[in-house]
Amino acid sequence: MILGKGAYLKQLTAATMQMKSVEVGKEMTGSSPPSVFIGSYNYPDIYAGPMITPMHGDTGIMDRPEDWIACHRTQEEIIGYRMNLVRGKRLTNAYDLDNRFVDKLQEIVLADSSIESEAAFESAPAGFSFSEEHTPFGPSAPLERFEITAQRWDRSLEKVYYDTDLLSREAVLGLHRTGTPFSTIQKAFSAGTMGRGENRHLVPTRWSITACDTMIGDNLLSEVKKCPVIDTWRLHEFSSLHNRYAVLLMPTAWQYEWTEAFLHVLGSEEYVFSDFEGHKRKTGYSPLGGCYYSCKMAVLEALAQEHRQAGAIILREALPGYVPMGVFNVRENVRSAMREPATEFEDIRSALAHISGTFTLPVQRFITETTLLKDSLRQRQCTLSDFALPRSPQERTDGAAGTA
Secondary structure (H helix, E strand, C coil), X not given: CCCCHHHHHHHHHHCCCCCCCCCCCCEEEEEECCCEEECCCCCCEEEEEEEEECCCCCCHHHXXXXXXXXXXXXXXXXXXXXXCCEEEEEXXXXXXXXXHHHHHHHHHHXXXXXXXEEEEECCCCECCECCCCCCCXXXXXXXXXXXXXXXXXCHHHXXXXXXXXXXXXXXXXXXXXXXXXXXXXXXXXXXXXXXXXXXXXCCCHHHHHHHHHHXXXXXXXXXXXXXXECCCEEEEEEEECCEEEEEEEECXXXXXXXXXXXXXXXXXXXXEEEEEECCCCCCCCCCCCCHHHHHHHHHHHHHHHHCCECEEEEEEEECCXXXXXXXXHXXXXXHXXXXXXXXXXXXXXXXXXXHHXXXXXXXXXXXXXXXXXXXXXXXXXXXXXXXXXXXXXXXXXXXXXXXX
């Protein structure tokens, strides 16, 4: 019996075991996109290291999630990029930055383009990793030797690196304001290049993603709460990578609910998971994991750009063919949804009737599993019978199977 999202995703991840990653020997040369991966097991004594592909030249697309959905990359292309990335690793203390190995990792994340690398491993790299939190990667092995060529640094990241009086939070927010890609900010944060000198340390990749989403999201929320509330019901929709999204913006003060349904990905299962917060920021970590914060940040980013405030209810369907590839999948899909022109409705009943005609799962099931959505309907005296029956699941599963 599946007890929660975490247990279900472990089953999904196990189902990817037929994936095939690049084969390399005990020595390799190639390019880092640039990219590093910092593990979390046994923190603060963790495995950290570079991500290298046995290709040369500009390999940036392999670790730039912001471009994948926007450039209509298929799921197969994205997985192909990631399975060609080899993870080298070395046991490192997160607080020991005063060594040449960590210096090299920092040079990688600060580089303004791909960086040529040379690695020797203790054994031939093997395996691969898929996760709902971080992007996949290919084989891994402990490093015996690792060298990189000199590379020019990104000027914005270099400025942050040398400012040892700047809090890491202010560094993250400043870089986001100036348009630095989220993935670039997160990698630099993870490698300990931000913050006051004595407080700098390595941050596991999985933790750093949620930390950056949270810092940016909380700052955006403080701005959005000062903005006027929208005056109608708005619906933004988007589908890609075997996912379908509906972002329903309500003419209310900020409140937020994230609900995701996993439908027939492994077989006949239909699981729905939901979490929410009111006008005040959520305390405690969401049981839905990092995607809760990635989605929230993406919606707030769009509202802040518009200088408007709204309540937000987001529905997601993961459909047959879906593979866990990290929270970028949610962040970038929701960003894409928010860039789509909104359909406006006079009331929530009309908006949900529209959703019921495009989603696979009956909207009644979403209502049953939610809190804010259910409360909003109750306040407006709507009932489940107000919504039209959906078309057959097969008709609408096809709509999200391809790319954006």
